Amino acid sequence: MSVSDLRSLLEAHVADGSLPGAVGLVARGEDVECAAVGSLDTSGTAPMARDSLFRIASITKPVTAAATMMLIEEGPLGLDAPVARWLPELAAPMVVRTPSSPVDDVVPADRPVTVADLLTFRAGYGFPADFSLPAVAPLFSELKQGPPHPGQVAAPDEWTAILARIPLLHQPGEAWLYHTCSDILGVLVARASGQPFDEFLAERVFAPLGMRDTAFAVPREQRHRFTSSYRAGPDGGAPELVDAPDGQWSSPPAFPSGGGGLVSTVDDVHAFGRMLLAEGAYEGGRLLRPESVRQMTTDHLTARQREEATLFLEGQGWGFGGSVDVTHRDPWNVPGRYGWIGGTGTAAHVVPATGTVTVLLTQRELTGPTPPQVMRDFWTYAATRR
Template sequence: MSTLREVLAAHVRDGSVPGAVGLVARGDRVDVQAVGTADTGGGTPMAPDSIFRIASLTKPVTAAAAMMLIQDGRVGLEDPVAPWLPELRSPMVVRTPESPVDDVVPAARPITVSDLLTFRAGYGFPSDFSLPAVVPLFSELKQAPPQPRAVPAPDAWMAALSRLPLLYQPGEAWLYNTCSDILGVLIARASGLSLPEFLAERLFEPLGMTDTGFAVPAQKRDRFTSYYRAGEAGDLELVDAPDGQWGSMPDFPSAAGGLVSTVGDWCAFGRMMLAGGTAGGRALLTPESVRQMTTDHLTPAQRKASGLFTEGQGWGFGGSVDVERTDPWNVPGRYGWVGGTGTTAHIVPATGTVAVMLTQVEMTGPRPPLTMRDFWRHVAGARTT
């Protein structure tokens, strides 16, 4: 079986990524490998503490923050969101997913906190991005890929969202991404703190996640990687440099994909989850909160419909949950997610494993690239192809 370093190095050699950092932790055994460089110029070597835009690996962190508010008694799992998000008090729903945005009916019931956590509020991406009610998520709400400087402040963003219809009735279908951003606004309004302040106080500081946040200060930019996407000619095109969009705090801190972090920081979060919500003798989450986060909440029909994103696996709060072994790396109960900037992280409760791999090349679609799949095979002990 290939070593972690060999798995990562193979993709640097073939030009898929300029560099990568991988971590696999089981108990006291931690394997961290950094290969390649932080940019295509071949200059700064990748290091274990290199900082990456982790994109949707933000989502499990956001879900954990929401569970803290529920534990505090500030919000309830089945509460309607309207007291904190009055913009969503009376949402409208397109008559069919294919209907124009002005062909609408009233929502059959209120949107709840649970709907946001399970991605079943009615907002978000289905398999078909061209549907009339989906297009404004890109054009008006700037939903993907991460672009911190382009998104308006939370109140303006929510006002824009309130003018868009739901694609499905609340609770009816799993739709990707948008619910996490809505949840971030709810967390801020319900807590009385900004989302960055709440996450720092309740998660990042207790867990020692010193390099995680929504911006990279000047003194850390020598560790911040460049961000690329594949060009038409097969080369890598620069999307964002270390002094670019993450150089200062954005107006809209995206709870769906705005964080930067390191493999060590996300590992600290994952280990807290494996320990039932406890870190350093301090209970951040209850075991019941962790159980709810890492339990599949979708119906079989919803899992099948979300297959473009989850490939038929389940969804907990903020992350995918494996419910069956359809690939060598799937283990029932495995919880985690991928980020569109080329990142992946998960925990495996059955084996006490935390696995994180961070790269700096944008995914070309919902299907994870071979880089991630080879990493997952390595973590599962399966042969890499």
């Protein structure tokens, strides 16, 4: 899609009925282009605005990784330390004999799960390309993994006890598996800091960066800014409502999900991206050391692990909490680009080589791991914008 400006690009996707609305931002330094188009919901209740609130889903993951790195810098956590020190429930994990084995055909883990295993998604917990494997089913049925439903997930201690009864799909360090490690990191940060995860993020991450609208729930007085969330209708029909402003994000959840629980705005996500581009610095202080940001934004996977994770990563690598482009394959695919996408229809990346932050927030759930056309069009526009 060839367009002259961001607004035209987003309006085209709203006009074809695929999106009720969207907010996009492309920034290079102080040069910021932002456009808000469409409506907060399919009824046209109110126009979309720059400060509209969205469920950002897995864009939460880089935030969780940054919080973990803060505690590694400060000492409570160690990158190579076994997590059992803070999560004793995971002190003796069992692993299914083969990925296709029944959940009761298990062997002991070869070694302890470490903090680094969780950050790189190689702890043995999470989703593979084949969702039909027996050991994957408990992630959905017992842990309530999958599309975010904060009202359905158990509190952290209970959740971790449930996790301990589910075998690993692979030995620690062996394979990249999606999602679950970020939720475990949220519990780990809470226990290592002695502070509930949501409070830690609010005090230590959001307040310093000025992310005043980012949280795990939306208070009543701000719900007029909160978008409704939709999924694709049957046979390409009208979008179906998944969650309304007074739905599952209307009260603080029992389990603040480090994998996908946050609500935010385009400017708040931009603030987090600026911090990463500045190697941990922000106006008035420093959230992370430069070396910590470089660890977050560097690919840690082997070639085989990247290949096995193609369903999710499309050949990309994985840093801490986000993907890392390792080849220049598409117009928007630049080696070193770091970030991730959210299943509720969101995406956020930083491109250190060009000093760029890109943020796209929509209300339409993804139908699978493959990014939708609006994201690809947005990335291409951002990469070619002058």
